[in-house]
Amino acid sequence: MTVAPARPAVAGGSRVRLHPLQSRRAGDEVIVGRLATGDFAAVPAVGLAVIECLGRGLTVAETRKAVLAETGEDVDVGDFVDGLAALGFVSDVDGVALPGPAPRRPTFPWITQRRAAWSLSPLVPVAMGAVIAAAAVAAAAQPRLIPGYRSLLWSRHGSLVLLVTVGAGWSMVLLHELAHLLAARATGVPARIELGTRLQFLVAQTDMSGIELAPRRHRLTAYLAGMAVNLTTAAAGLLAAAAAGPGSPALRPLEILVLVAVLPLPFQFMVFMRTDVYFVLQDLTGCPDLFGDGRAYARFLVRRALPGRRSRAADPSRGMSAARRRAVRAYGAVLVLGTVLCLGSLASVTAPADLTVLVRAARRTLPGHSVADRLDGLAVLLVLGGAQAVWARTKWRGAKARRRPGAVRDS
Template identity: 55%
Template sequence: MTDTAADDQPRIDPSTRVRLHDLAVRRDRDEWIVGRLSTRTFVALPAAGARAVELLGEGCSVARTARILRAETGEEFEVAEFVRDLAALGFVARIGDRPVPDPTPPRASLPWLRPHRVRLALRPALPVLVGVLLAAAVVVLFRRPDLVPGYRDLLWSPHGSVVLLSGAAAGWTLLLAHELAHLVTARAAGVPGRMRLGTRLQFLVMQTDISGIELAPRRHRLTAYLSGIALNLSVASSLILALTLTDTGTTAHRLLAAALLLALLPLPFQCMVFTRTDLYFVLQDLTGCRDLYGDGLAYARYRWRRLVRAPQIGPRSPRITRADDPSTRLPPHERRAVRLYSVVLVVGTAACLTFMAAVTIPLDVALLVRAARGLGPEHGLARNADSAAVLVTLGGINVLWLVTWWRNRRAADRRTRG
């Protein structure tokens, strides 16, 4: 039987030349990041690999590329196999006279938002303006400590349904603005970006995939990672300044104070780097790690297997030795960061799941049961409205978390099988 799949593969011989798609290249320590922004695909290559990409892009044949690399490094390279790897990544447009099937790029959010329209987001003056606004707010709080927000500021109305619905609307609006800040700064750097719902442990989040930003200069990368936090701080700072213009006790003052707290509430969550928050990507970039979360998880699993199997070792039991340590294959600077991060990952995840089991789930169940019991003709209109608001808002969020988790899980399984 003929292998038609194999027959469809373009033949690569020493005289073959290839045409590459537009690729971005950036040096990172001892490696080179090579990628294609339109498909958000990138790979880390050694210097010889980056040089091979350069030579192939200039039109050198497979044989000539191999000869130049041998002359420059003194080593032999399987350039034909390297071309096949590049084609699998979607970096090759043609092999010889045959086009290479191009994978459909992921859909970008707000495609009408062109890079030249949002270039202002990467201007160096913008972080300075954010800093000035934040400094002004800190000065105001130092002089007016009564403006420091507390949890009671959220209870701006005596009607719980009004507080719940308005808080949910304001919270999701701020969340959308936070993610839009990531999208705008990434788009300004030429990265398409895509916003979607996701889950982080027990948290329902909106996240922006800005894969490809790794190819941008460091200042642009950090700007894209921190833009959401900068937006929250800017909104909070503006609200603090606005509070000084309103009288304490007025409805306007109470609404501004509630909005201030809602703008600040997401910031502590950003410190939970074990859930891959914005600060996680900053940490990953500054430590020079390729996949801090994945490598940290692999190292934590290795330590767990050693701990569990140690008492069970028998004459025929497979031993888990230091040679099985996945972190030993990493460069020294990555190895240290990964091992430290694995501790944060394990402790933080355990704390979050414990809090969910001990507090979040019992509280949600109690609120939902109370709301269900508050429905019926024997209760007044206000009680029914409050109960319905709790059921719709709290119940809807939990259902949305389950649907989002299931959808993303199935998508990940399809990618794994594919």
């Protein structure tokens, strides 16, 4: 079999061979995709009939006749095959192989589906809920157990505080993402942990493309697994602090553990950045691409607000069902408001504060300061400056991947 440099033409007599595809019905649509590459798309229900006929070895023309007889719909199978090929779902046409994305290498491939199966057991959320409930009772009985921001300011050396907080925070992030990966791997999804950006934030993210095919309980478990681990870790820290008692040398590390586990949770409710709660919301509303549809509607709102463009703006939600239209319009408004507030906070608070800290740290590395002050300033520069450099590189690589022809964009 030869590999063609360009996509061969699809004629009525062409035989099309597809890569192994998985599917799940979602309302009036069908979610179809390749687990090996993480590429998925929502197609009309009749599209599944086309895929099944092609899979039986029928030609394009034979498929069109068979689908017409089965569903009463006359489908342009050639155009449909072109769409499948663009998604990387077509293996070859008339024996000529089509280029496509290579299978992705999963993170921690030794975590097999069998080894991760325990994470979907109903006993897991029961055990987590028991720990969280016990911690809530302990905190209500002893409010002193609840740490405040001063628990993080355990040293007069800002560099030590920063290094410990960043180290503990990113360790918690890895544990959070591992929880997502375990739940996804238990469903057979070859999930990957990678760095990404959400507006001005550098984040770790787990690409769980393919989880859409799992049963709803398993999907929601995978989406909520990270937050559940954060809450359980914080609860365990509170219970350990209660057992240690006042004055224990273990108290401060436990307080730091509780804070680094709890503080990231509000971020997950910023649904305009496709956080964990966003995917729950997308699943419950039945919108396969709530972010994409919401962004299109947000652009429509912005264009409509511009002078002279009101009459030319077309509402992209007009052809949707009533329930989906309401969800998309509400999310589009949240998307605009959240993005504006987030970028406004960056411009007015975060960026000036970071710049001030970096300038002060740089000054402390100059002659005239003690060795301890110089090391302290250098550590701050390395941590904060390094984080900004990683954010910029991750942002640039993401933009480059989106511009590259044929690139696959993670959802």
